[in-house]
Amino acid sequence: MYDQLKGFRDFYPGEQSARREVTDTIEAAAKRYGFREVATPALERTQMYTDKSGEGIVEELYSFTDQGGRDVALTPELTPTVARMVVAKGQELSKPIKWVSTRPFWRYEQVQQGRFREFYQTNIDVFGSAEPEADAEVLAVAADALTSLGLTGDDFEFRVSHRDVLGGLVRALAADPDAVDTADAIRAVDKRAKIDEAEYLTLLEEAGLDRTTAREFDDLIVGVDGVDDLDAVAEAGGEDVEAAVENLRAVLAAADDFGAGEYCDVSLTTARGLDYYTGVVFECFDSTGEVSRSVFGGGRYDDLIESFGGQPTPAVGVAPGHATLKLLCQRAGVWPDETLETDYYVLSVGDTRAEAARIARDLRALGHVVEADLADRGFGGQLGYADSINAETTVIVGEQDLANDEVTIKEMASGDQTTAPVAEFPPEAGRPTYDDYA
Amino acid sequence: MYDQLKGFRDFYPGEQSARREVTDTIEAAAKRYGFREVATPALERTQMYTDKSGEGIVEELYSFTDQGGRDVALTPELTPTVARMVVAKGQELSKPIKWVSTRPFWRYEQVQQGRFREFYQTNIDVFGSAEPEADAEVLAVAADALTSLGLTGDDFEFRVSHRDVLGGLVRALAADPDAVDTADAIRAVDKRAKIDEAEYLTLLEEAGLDRTTAREFDDLIVGVDGVDDLDAVAEAGGEDVEAAVENLRAVLAAADDFGAGEYCDVSLTTARGLDYYTGVVFECFDSTGEVSRSVFGGGRYDDLIESFGGQPTPAVGVAPGHATLKLLCQRAGVWPDETLETDYYVLSVGDTRAEAARIARDLRALGHVVEADLADRGFGGQLGYADSINAETTVIVGEQDLANDEVTIKEMASGDQTTAPVAEFPPEAGRPTYDDYA
The missing domain is CATH 3.40.50.800 (Anticodon-binding domain)
Incomplete structure (x- = not known):
């Protein structure tokens, strides 16, 4: 008589017991690193999202006016909420702050395989450290969660990049660095694998690179297939890029010490779509390519807390999405048995x-x-x-x-x-x- | 910079670790009885609530029109959703169906101690059995959850009532049984403890009892302070009430066998507010009275699934609310330690x-x-x-x-x-x- 809403799912006991096992495994990994659980509201003021992303974001939100006249939205992601929570407690919280939480989020978007309007994520974040060890611990806890699920280095890889390498390179190569929109250029890189070459080059042109420079930029980032290839990039990019390359190397060295090095590949064609990322960013992919989309991603967002009115507080996090992770686990044959016991x-x-x-x-x-x-x-x-x-x-x-x-x-x-x-x-x-x- | 919405809460790690421990304890109790976890959407069509409760319910809902023009509401309770899920699977599910889930729900209401606009419940339901053992198991699992939290029979009591005893009695006493609105009369009983006597009697009059009969009805239900007192009620109420009294006795006898008898008191002034309840209903109270409100409640709702277009499927459930349960646990000194470890x-x-x-x-x-x-x-x-x-x-x-x-x-x-x-x-x-x- 009543139907389910499109993009929303009912989970019956068999499937839910498998989902619970996966969630428990991910959270247990985070807890072994000292990440502490927080719980957060499903509704926030819409302004929290439009201030950062512009009114356009409203199209992707479940937003409405409540009975008290407040413009509110179902939370499309956790990061702004935890940023608000860090700001609210100010200096009261001992740093680094390490939080984990699993929850549904909501976005009004096209429903497809592994993408729903109500979707679940486990968010894992470190606030209050700009050191490479914080980025590396986020990579390590993500790797630990995946291997605890039964996945191996043959199943997944973290493609690690750095926003300041990309941004610095774009500015260094541009005929007129002041005319370049770095954020637009980085967004173009993020779309690279999803669009054709002409469209990609046009986006780079619109960001302020002429066609020849756009190709030169692309050749440089595509040419990086390992840490050693970063020398050429640092050379082409100058001082800012050198510093970013050094930071990226430091993160990878710490990730090695933390046991996550074997899962990490340098990949400058990885960029992440959200504007609030600032430093190291990464995406997890199925090594076999059978799951063609990014499984999940993460990275640094050092400016967000301050832009929310807090003290400058560097931050880095990762958010495994459960729907794409299920596709990877099923492909690798490690999705838990769904029979009742x-x-x-x-x-x-x-x-x-x-x-x-x-x-x-x-x-x-x-x-x-x-x-x-x-x-x-x-x-x-x-x-x-x-x-x-x-x-x-x-x-x-x-x-x-x-x-x-x-x-x-x-x-x-x-x-x-x-x-x-x-x-x-x-x-x-x-x-x-x-x-x-x- | 951004504030929290009124009635919505952020849970930081110390408080959240205690909440998690309590949730895990309640769910573990349910799982020992074979209740299986389900997970459900945060949004449903608004019509699912207005069909049952009238357009008036919209005032209590967070409802809005989504980008696709659907009238939707944040779920104010779980029962309609699980009823929809039972109907959707039809005969596919082996009976009895036993489900548990912990989730937030949302109602636009006055914020007060232990009552929020976003509130968490663990719902525990049995579908597909009309037998007293099903009611008794719901009482037993609730008692087991509370004692697993460290509460004892000195801390809480289940006040057990029966909607058909109340309804049958109202009709039996009324001068004109056809002129009585039984649901209104039961709602009056539910409000009894929260309003003054004159107001209560007026509600009963509006439900179709004259003043003298209303007093007679109230004397009868107040007079019941144990199973033995039910004889007088059965006698006054005739055949329908006799059958309901017999069912209530059978539930209490099964609860005795199931180890929950010591927590149960017969209390016909307990009625539950929701219209979909049909048989045995109960509320959990703080035995010391320090927490003055009902901590949580439950009961039978045998007609709901059929009214949702499913096969006739009797059902009974209970839904501990975590905010009032916290008040009880704190009063009894068993709320978990909130320090990090x-x-x-x-x-x-x-x-x-x-x-x-x-x-x-x-x-x-x-x-x-x-x-x-x-x-x-x-x-x-x-x-x-x-x-x-x-x-x-x-x-x-x-x-x-x-x-x-x-x-x-x-x-x-x-x-x-x-x-x-x-x-x-x-x-x-x-x-x-x-x-x-x-």
Whole structure:
């Protein structure tokens, strides 16, 4: 009768248990590095987004006027919200601030494979350090999360770039550096893989590079296929680019120490789309190319907190998006099994509910997942239900069993069954199965 | 610069770690009973709420028209959404369906203690069983969640009522049963404790009871202070009420078997405000009365799925609200500690980053929470940071230590320190501390 909204998803138990396992794994990795969970509102003032990105952003937002006349928007990303939170607490928080949170976000956009209007991300951010170790820790925690999911260096790669290398290079090459719009040029690089060459060169021209210089710029960034190739770029770019190259090298060296070096490739054709990025940026890709889109990305945004009215506070973060990550995990064969699991079904037949309930309670007190009859079913109906929830063991509590001071222990996979003394079932610890009594 | 919206909250790490612990405890209790997690959208069509509750409900909703012209609303509760999901899968789902989910919901209402515009609930529902065991399991899982949080029978009570007892009684007592609006009468009972007597009696009159009958009705429901008192009600109410009383008794008997009986009191002045409830309803209260409002509630809603276009599917559920639950836990002294905890800080001084990083990685591989320097601080600065994150142990990796093939293990609480051989630190398992090396 009522339909779901386009781009919004219902997650039923099988799929959700896999999603929960993936989320828990990512968050556990972040927590091992000392990232602390925060929780944030689903609504913010629309102005927080339009101030940064212009009124045009409203088209991509779920924005409206609330009953109190406030212009509000469903949060399209976490970064502005956590920036607001850092500003609100001022000097009260000890630095570096390390936060993690998993949440849905909302954008009104074209729905396609791996892209929805309601989408989930785990955001991992460090505030208050401009050092290369902060960038490297963000790379390390992302790599740790992915390898904890079962992915390997054959499955994914981080393409690491630097906005100031790109921007500095554009200004150094331009006939008139003052006429160049660096942000526009970087946006052109971000679109490079998604558009054809002519369109790409036109975007660079519009950013202030003539056609020949645009090609020269592109040849330079495409030519970088490793740390050693950065020398040529530094040489072509001059002082600012040299400093940025040095910072990029320092981040990669720290990432090596932190165990993430093997997943990192230098790639100056990586740029990231959002304007607030300032230094090192990176994107995670499927190494096989089967998932053709960027899986997720991250980078530095050193100016955002100050632009929100806070003290100058450098920041760097990463935000694995769960929909594209699922595509990568499925491609690599590590997406968790979606079948339901149940440790015990306690089957009660005849006037045995009190004893069956006692056994269910005792098994739950041992931490097990235990279901029992809620639907007044007979023996066969209950056994069918136990089967439908993949119960590993069914404990049958019949009147005859109890008359013999026993319960029946049935292994569901084999159908084998035996008996156990009811007074000693379940034992005080462990996970009793057919094998313990056979 | 940007402010938070009224009734919306930012949760910083200390408070959030406590909230997470409480959420995990409630969900773990539900999972032990075989409730499976689902995840649901934040937006639904507004019509899903107005169809049931009339256009008036829009005042309480965050509703708007999206860019595609759809009238949508931020979900004010979970029940209609899960009803929609049950209908969508039809006969595909094996019954009973047992779902749990924790999420924020949104209502535009007056902000007060324990009530916010964005509020979190854990919804626990059973679909597909009309048996008393289903109601009783919902009571049992709620009790299990609360006792798992450290609350006891001295802290909380479930006031259990029955909508058909109340409705049947109103019709039985009324001079003209056809002139009675049962739903209005039940809503009056729900408001009883929040309004004065005259106002209450007026509401009952407006529902179709004359003043004398209204008083008679109230005397009857107030007079019930235990299961035994239900006889008088059944007698006054006739056949329909007798059947409802029998159902209520059966639910309480099953709750006894399921270990929840000690938390249940019969209370016919409990009614629940939402119109979709049909049978047993209950509310959880602070036994000391210090938290004066209902902490949360639940009950049967046997007609909702069918009214959504599905097969007749009885249902019963409960939804602990986290804001009022926090008030109860704080009153009872069981709200979790909000301080941050960190297992290790690995302090690197001099040119030791690679070895310090190796130690941090190995400690994380053992599952511990480990931080290291990201801010290029000196010895004192790092030790101060380790203190600010409540590190239990600081592992000092200095050049002199490494020259001696050692690291220094410092117990932060006492300040005591000793050394450990760097080649064997950390060991392959466990949680090495000062005591292991002193």
